[in-house]
Amino acid sequence: MTGQGAFRRALLDPAAAVPAGLVGPGGGPAARRFAVYRNNVAVGLTEALEAAFPILRRIVGDDFFRAMAGVFLRAHPPQSPCLADYGAAMPEFLAGFPPVAHLGYLPDVARLENALRRAYHAADAAPLAPGDLPAPADLAAARVTLAPAVCVIRSAAPLFGIWRFNTRADAPMPGTGPEDVLVTRPGFDPHVDLLPPGGAAFVEALDRGATLAAAAAAQGPAQDPAPTIALLLARGAITALHRADGGPALHDSAEARRNP
Amino acid sequence: MTGKPASADVALPGRALTRLPAGVGVGFKPQHFSDILEAPGPVEWVEIHAENYMGAGGRPLAQLRALAERFPVSLHGVGLSIGGEGRLDADHLARLRRLAGWLDPASFSEHLAWSSHEGAYLNDLLPLPYTDATLDRVASHIDEVQEALGRRMLLENPSSYLAFAESTWSETDFLAELAHRTGCGLLLDVNNVFVSATNLGTDPRAYIAAFPLGLVGEIHLGGHAAEADETGAALLIDSHAAPVADPVWALYGEVIAAAGPRPTLIEWDSDVPAWPGLRAEAARAAAVLVGARA
Numbered sequence: 001m002t003g004q005g006a007f008r009r010a011l012l013d014p015a016a017a018v019p020a021g022l023v024g025p026g027g028g029p030a031a032r033r034f035a036v037y038r039n040n041v042a043v044g045l046t047e048a049l050e051a052a053f054p055i056l057r058r059i060v061g062d063d064f065f066r067a068m069a070g071v072f073l074r075a076h077p078p079q080s081p082c083l084a085d086y087g088a089a090m091p092e093f094l095a096g097f098p099p100v101a102h103l104g105y106l107p108d109v110a111r112l113e114n115a116l117r118r119a120y121h122a123a124d125a126a127p128l129a130p131g132d133l134p135a136p137a138d139l140a141a142a143r144v145t146l147a148p149a150v151c152v153i154r155s156a157a158p159l160f161g162i163w164r165f166n167t168r169a170d171a172p173m174p175g176t177g178p179e180d181v182l183v184t185r186p187g188f189d190p191h192v193d194l195l196p197p198g199g200a201a202f203v204e205a206l207d208r209g210a211t212l213a214a215a216a217a218a219q220g221p222a223q224d225p226a227p228t229i230a231l232l233l234a235r236g237a238i239t240a241l242h243r244a245d246g247g248p249a250l251h252d253s254a255e256a257r258r259n260p
Numbered sequence: 261m262t263g264k265p266a267s268a269d270v271a272l273p274g275r276a277l278t279r280l281p282a283g284v285g286v287g288f289k290p291q292h293f294s295d296i297l298e299a300p301g302p303v304e305w306v307e308i309h310a311e312n313y314m315g316a317g318g319r320p321l322a323q324l325r326a327l328a329e330r331f332p333v334s335l336h337g338v339g340l341s342i343g344g345e346g347r348l349d350a351d352h353l354a355r356l357r358r359l360a361g362w363l364d365p366a367s368f369s370e371h372l373a374w375s376s377h378e379g380a381y382l383n384d385l386l387p388l389p390y391t392d393a394t395l396d397r398v399a400s401h402i403d404e405v406q407e408a409l410g411r412r413m414l415l416e417n418p419s420s421y422l423a424f425a426e427s428t429w430s431e432t433d434f435l436a437e438l439a440h441r442t443g444c445g446l447l448l449d450v451n452n453v454f455v456s457a458t459n460l461g462t463d464p465r466a467y468i469a470a471f472p473l474g475l476v477g478e479i480h481l482g483g484h485a486a487e488a489d490e491t492g493a494a495l496l497i498d499s500h501a502a503p504v505a506d507p508v509w510a511l512y513g514e515v516i517a518a519a520g521p522r523p524t525l526i527e528w529d530s531d532v533p534a535w536p537g538l539r540a541e542a543a544r545a546a547a548v549l550v551g552a553r554a
Contacts, residue, residue, distance in 0.1 A: 025461030081339020121315030188319035
């Protein structure tokens with residue numbers, strides 16, 4: 001009997017013998033035939049990773065990426081048939097993969113690419129328009145709901161510059177300092193923006209349910225929250241505003257998020 | 261599992277084999293979205309891979325909603341691992357139920373294959389030994405799927421590169437027995453018939469002659485690639501990356517002549533041509549179906 005456990009182990013281990021009990025026509029050899037399945041698994045998962053991490057692939061090169069994908073897919077086969085989720089473990093894998101130890105920013109690139117993919121598939125949400133905002137006096141004590149696609153990536157590396165350099169033909173070389181980025185999805189296409197200093201703390205605080213005033217305090221007294229608020233509004237990243245008095249939410253698009 | 265009542269006796273809504281029209285459909289690719297709505301040509305329905313539409317929102321679901329307003333949709337699963345040794349993935353079955361619930365597809369189909377083992381998804385349709393034990397297990401999984409979805413499903417014949425020494429059933433008898441026990445219909449992939457027969461040294465016409473054509477709710481046509489094994493014997497790869505091969509068209513014509521018009525899908529998943537190329541392939545199948553109605 002040829003069990004699926006033995007079949008799986010041999011699929012993922014190119015050095016393993018072909019499981020017993022498999023035959024070609026007339027009971028002939030099955031090695032080349034088993035190799036078709038072995039190849040399908042490795043090539044299919046490698047292609048899924050190539051589609052998921054185009055910037056990583058561009059940075060390390062096609063050949064290196066394919067070899068690295070071969071190591072990754074054996075250590076971390078998908079846990080779900082939904083391959084849009086595949087690669088969640090890539091940042092941790094890269095952080096512990098000696099051949100890229102000199103490229104300390106790669107895990108952050110992988111986190112960004114995972115966030116872009118999650119944003120692409122995130123629930124739809126009708127955004128709040130800038131004109132919907134109440135007077136500033138009411139704003140400070142308000143809390144917001146962020147769109148499901150929103151994600152902040154903090155990085156000790158110039159992550160925004162690295163992303164831009166690898167996705168735009170005419171982009172300048174990345175800088176050298178740390179850069180935090182904001183992932184949003186206005187419409188159907190995910191968007192990447194550079195957050196101003198303190199912006200990451202501000203957005204994270206809002207996401208935890210802080211009032212705008214408390215979030216502004218969280219980002220540090222020297223920073224002006226206005227540019228980050230403007231950025232969130234411009235990218236459709238705020239979907240509802242809740243008044244401090246517990247009154248009805250302004251433009252609560254929860255209905256739109258319950259999809260489909 | 262003797263004495264187990266056939267689940268065909270259990271009331272399943274939608275007892276018809278399929279609600280797909282007996283015309284031609286194509287496997288939907290996002291790059292064809294505008295073209296297929298503006299110039300479908302002979303295409304009457306579309307098929308999607310269920311696993312690509314299990315996200316919460318965004319462009320994939322928006323495109324699917326727009327397609328479903330215009331065309332009957334066939335929901336085709338590639339990751340349920342119905343032949344798996346373990347239990348079905350409850351989370352995945354729940355995702356499938358949710359998708360089928362709002363989409364209300366004209367058909368749901370899956371494969372006689374396994375693809376997951378102890379939580380790892382291997383992203384390929386892997387082969388099964390045709391034994392009594394496999395039969396019991398697969399029948400039980402089909403029962404579970406049909407009960408969860410509240411609908412009759414179609415089960416697709418695989419493309420095979422090798423065989424299991426322990427098999428005691430022919431593939432056609434195995435599929436017929438599964439359909440008998442569970443009440444499921446069958447999806448006949450004519451390219452898979454040709455690929456498997458070539459690879460295993462059997463006769464594709466004998467396979468078709470033995471196949472329960474009355475249970476066929478859908479037909480698949482796709483392209484294959486030709487290689488050879490270590491003995492020099494032909495080894496065809498079910499690539500879905502090429503036009504349908506001439507011998508497969510010939511076999512398809514014989515199937516339609518024997519079975520009458522059936523919903524027929526052109527599947528092209530890699531190196532996908534621009535819309536006019538795929539539409540031309542669909543037109544070739546449509547001509548066969550029209551000829552059979554005349």
